[in-house]
Amino acid sequence: MRSALSRAYRGVCWYLRxxxxxxxxxxxxTHVRRQHPDAEVPSRRDFERMRTERQEKDPRQGFRCC
Structure with a gap:
């Protein structure tokens, strides 16, 4: 019973992420470390900034209502 609940919990967590x-x-x-091992990995904050800028430049990347 516990393993089934544990699997369900992990599945829900994966789905929400x-x-x-x-x-x-x-x-x-993971991609940067595999494909470009010598490259510096940006911080999460820098990544989110790059991602937001990319989405704002190309509306096909993400939906922004405002």
Missing amino acids: ELTGESAYDRYV
């Missing part, structure tokens, strides 16, 4: 975009930084860090 994907839904909110919380896991985007983790995927980006």
Whole structure:
């Protein structure tokens, strides 16, 4: 019973992280470390800033109502 609840809890957590975009930084860090091992990994704050700027430049990247 506990393992089923544990799996369900992990599944819900994974789903919410994907839904909110919380896991985007983790995927980006993994990508940079694999593809560009000598490159410096930006901080989460810098990553979010770059992501927001990219979305604002190209409306197809994300929906902004305001």
